[in-house]
Structures are given as structure tokens and as C-alpha cells.
Amino acid sequence: MSDRLEGRAEIDAELQGSVARGLGAVRDRVEQAARAAGRDPASVALLAVSKLQPAAKLRAAYSLGQRDFGENYAQELVAKAAELADLPDLRFHMIGHLQRNKVASLVGLVSAVHSVDSVRLAAELGKRAKDRPVPLARRLAPNGELMVFIEVNVAGEAQKSGCSPAELADVIAAVRAEPALRLAGLMAIPAGGGEASVSRAQFEMLRELQEEHGGPGLLPGSSIGMSRDLEVAIECGSTWVRVGTDVFGARG
Numbered sequence: 001m002s003d004r005l006e007g008r009a010e011i012d013a014e015l016q017g018s019v020a021r022g023l024g025a026v027r028d029r030v031e032q033a034a035r036a037a038g039r040d041p042a043s044v045a046l047l048a049v050s051k052l053q054p055a056a057k058l059r060a061a062y063s064l065g066q067r068d069f070g071e072n073y074a075q076e077l078v079a080k081a082a083e084l085a086d087l088p089d090l091r092f093h094m095i096g097h098l099q100r101n102k103v104a105s106l107v108g109l110v111s112a113v114h115s116v117d118s119v120r121l122a123a124e125l126g127k128r129a130k131d132r133p134v135p136l137a138r139r140l141a142p143n144g145e146l147m148v149f150i151e152v153n154v155a156g157e158a159q160k161s162g163c164s165p166a167e168l169a170d171v172i173a174a175v176r177a178e179p180a181l182r183l184a185g186l187m188a189i190p191a192g193g194g195e196a197s198v199s200r201a202q203f204e205m206l207r208e209l210q211e212e213h214g215g216p217g218l219l220p221g222s223s224i225g226m227s228r229d230l231e232v233a234i235e236c237g238s239t240w241v242r243v244g245t246d247v248f249g250a251r252g
């Protein structure tokens with residue numbers, strides 16, 4: 001092997017090792033938090049947030065059994081989907097603010113959208129997803145519907161994304177009106193620095209909204225919890241934790 005190839009192999013081994021450590025540590029935290037909350041660890045799924053991380057790190061996580069990846073930017077998601085097209089059961093989740101003019105480029109590539117925050121966005125997703133169901137190997141819903149979480153702004157002024165609690169009923173109705181969408185539940189990004197008490201108050205608000213708007217029958221899932229507050233989120237009923245930094249390291 002030439003020196004150059006050896007150098008490459010060392011970088012790859014280092015990257016694989018660091019993703020293995022990060023992913024392993026986060027899986028342990030999720031499992032411990034679930035047990036501490038008296039929940040079945042299998043009821044909490046890990047979404048590895050890979051925004052601004054190279055495709056090689058997603059490949060490393062995939063080789064360790066990770067299948068669900070969260071991306072924030074439409075253009076980056078499209079590029080990574082092309083780079084990783086040889087992994088047919090890798091599932092992308094769009095978790096960042098989504099503009100309606102980007103919807104057409106994403107449907108068919110993503111298995112879920114966690115950031116639906118308006119009636120108009122729900123209608124556009126429903127219309128486009130009808131023509132392009134999620135491919136069989138990447139499905140989270142049985143008939144190829146696109147899984148949708150409604151993002152709610154529970155942080156008030158400090159947070160700009162998400163619908164307001166007052167708009168939630170209309171957004172729920174808009175998602176339910178679209179046969180190509182499957183309503184998965186609510187999503188929130190709490191304001192604050194991840195202090196347990198601050199995140200907890202906002203997660204509890206989300207739980208109250210879930211109860212008010214049909215309960216787990218209509219809104220079974222809850223997409224809450226990041227590197228800084230996943231334990232609190234799991235205590236508060238999270239079914240999808242979205243973890244980036246603690247899996248992949250600081251973003252480039």
C-alpha cells in the first residue's frame with residue numbers, strides 16, 4: 001500500500017471509531033433514560049442528525065445499524081441522498097424549516113418530515129407525495145405515506161419556527177385531509193440552553209397540546225430531545241430523539 005492509501009485508511013478507521021463511540025454512548029443514554037422513566041427502550045427511536053456532516057459519517061453510522069438520519073437543509077439532503085443511493089434502506093427525515101418551493105425536490109427521497117408548521121405546507125406535501133410514495137425499503141408508514149410531525153412553537157417569542165398552539169387544530173386537519181400523509185405526532189425545539197427545568201416546561205406544554213388535540217390515538221408520536229436534553233425528553237414521552245453533536249461530533 002502506498003503511504004497515501006495508508007493515510008486514507010487511517011482517517012477512515014478514525015472516523016469509523018469516533019462515530020462508533022458517539023453512537024454507542026447515545027444509544028446507552030437513550031436506553032438508560034427509557035428504563036429510568038419506566039419505559040420500554042424500544043419505544044424511543046434514535047434519529048441521527050447528520051446536517052453539515054460528511055456522507056462518510058452517515059455511512060459509518062449505517063454500518064453500525066443506524067438507519068434514520070435527520071437533515072435540515074433541502075439542498076444538502078438531496079445531495080446526500082444521491083451520494084448514499086446505494087444504501088436502499090437508509091431513511092432521511094427532514095427536520096429543518098421547509099419552504100414550499102423545496103417540497104417537490106424532497107418527496108420520494110424522505111421518509112418523514114418533522115417540521116410541518118402550516119396548512120399550506122401540509123397541502124403542498126400532500127399533493128406532491130401523492131405522485132411519489134416513499135419507496136418500499138424506506139417506508140415508515142405501511143402504504144408508503146410520508147410520515148409527518150407537526151412542529152409547534154412552545155417557546156413563544158424566542159423560537160421562530162413552528163405553528164402557534166392556536167393554529168395547531170387547523171394544521172392537524174390539513175395533514176389528516178391528505179391521504180398521502182400519515183400524521184405521526186408533534187415536534188418541538190425548546191428555547192433555552194438545554195437546562196432540564198426549561199426544556200421540561202416546554203415538553204410538558206407539548207404533551208398538554210397532544211392531550212387537547214386527540215391524545216395518543218391521533219398523535220401517537222413525539223419528536224423531542226436533542227444532545228442536550230434527550231433524557232428529559234424521554235421522561236416527557238419522546239418517541240423520536242433527534243441527536244446530532246453527541247453522535248457525530250461538532251458540525252463542520
Ligand SMILES: *Cc1c(COP(=O)(O)O)cnc(C)c1O
Binds near residue numbers: 189
Ligand atoms: C441540529 C438539530 C438537532 C440536533 O442537535 P444537537 O444539539 O446537535 O443534538 C435536532 N433537531 C433539530 C431541529 C436540529 O436542527
